Amino acid sequence: MDQRLMTIAEMVPECKFVCDIGTDHAYLPIYLLENNICQKAVVVEVKEGPLKAAYNNISKKNLQDCVEAILGDGIKALEKSLYLKEGKDDYTIIIAGMGGNLIIKILSEGLDFAKEAKTIILQPMSKLEVVYEWLAKHGFDIIDESLVKDGNKFYNVLAVKWSGIEKPCKPIDLYVGKKLVEKRDPLLGEYINWKISVLNKIIIGLKKSIDCNGQKINEKEDTLNKLISIKNEMVDILKLLSK
Ligand SMILES: C[S@@+](CC[C@H](N)C(=O)[O-])C[C@H]1O[C@@H](n2cnc3c(N)ncnc32)[C@H](O)[C@@H]1O
Numbered sequence: 001m002d003q004r005l006m007t008i009a010e011m012v013p014e015c016k017f018v019c020d021i022g023t024d025h026a027y028l029p030i031y032l033l034e035n036n037i038c039q040k041a042v043v044v045e046v047k048e049g050p051l052k053a054a055y056n057n058i059s060k061k062n063l064q065d066c067v068e069a070i071l072g073d074g075i076k077a078l079e080k081s082l083y084l085k086e087g088k089d090d091y092t093i094i095i096a097g098m099g100g101n102l103i104i105k106i107l108s109e110g111l112d113f114a115k116e117a118k119t120i121i122l123q124p125m126s127k128l129e130v131v132y133e134w135l136a137k138h139g140f141d142i143i144d145e146s147l148v149k150d151g152n153k154f155y156n157v158l159a160v161k162w163s164g165i166e167k168p169c170k171p172i173d174l175y176v177g178k179k180l181v182e183k184r185d186p187l188l189g190e191y192i193n194w195k196i197s198v199l200n201k202i203i204i205g206l207k208k209s210i211d212c213n214g215q216k217i218n219e220k221e222d223t224l225n226k227l228i229s230i231k232n233e234m235v236d237i238l239k240l241l242s243k
Helices: 003-010 027-034 050-060 075-080 082-086 098-107 111-116 126-135 178-182 188-212 217-242
Strands: 015-021 038-045 067-071 090-096 117-125 140-150 152-164
Touching: 003 027, 003 038, 003 090, 003 140, 015 027, 015 075, 015 082, 027 038, 027 050, 038 050, 038 075, 038 082, 038 117, 050 067, 075 098, 075 111, 075 178, 082 152, 090 098, 090 111, 098 117, 098 126, 111 152, 117 126, 117 140, 126 152, 140 178, 140 188, 178 188, 188 217
Parallel strands: 015 038, 015 090, 038 067, 090 117
Antiparallel strands: 117 152, 140 152
16 A cells, blocks of 8 residues: 555544445555454445456455445445445445546535445545535535645545535635644645645736736636735745744
């Protein structure tokens, strides 16, 4: 297991069932079963090839008696699970290694199972801001978040739980997770500096395009001002961290 998968595993609470949506190699459920973090696992894959690979890995570890493998689409495929029919009281859902838009599609289409989960662990590979916004709008609380760096890439791992209470979301909350600031994640300073450098490039590009192109100027200026204010808020967080 690499650093990203280890960080995900560390955020999974002890539970009866782990449901790994888009399991691919099944490394995560194998680790969680071998370390007694869960008693049983349901692995879901939309493609036959990865599901077979997952099942081979599970069999090599002799774990097939505590794993249910389902060929299906997203969380909603858990309807086919016999394990969850037995006892739908203590399960954690993992959706990792997928784009943010796909993650929120999977959550939206499997809302009933998502709402009842003990915890949902999400690890989006892109469009993090879309995931933060969707969670806040749909009454899912972020109970924990961790950063992990593998090579020169940052990954965010979120532990969420449904409360049904919609939260207001300020623009900065979509750029830097509140939990990361609250708990002063060890990688936060480095992460914010990287985010600022990305924002700076976008801001420079926008300024140039406003200078060269008279069309939609107000719209672009609004975006520019919004990005500059987010960048300033990030600088304020950096100052807070250095105190
Ligand atoms: C990049 S892999 C990530 C594997 C593993 N979760 C990880 O984090 O290392 C994404 C996997 O999700 C599967 N997948 C994509 N959409 C899915 C869906 N709607 N339902 C189930 N599996 C899906 C893909 O077939 C692929 O095997």
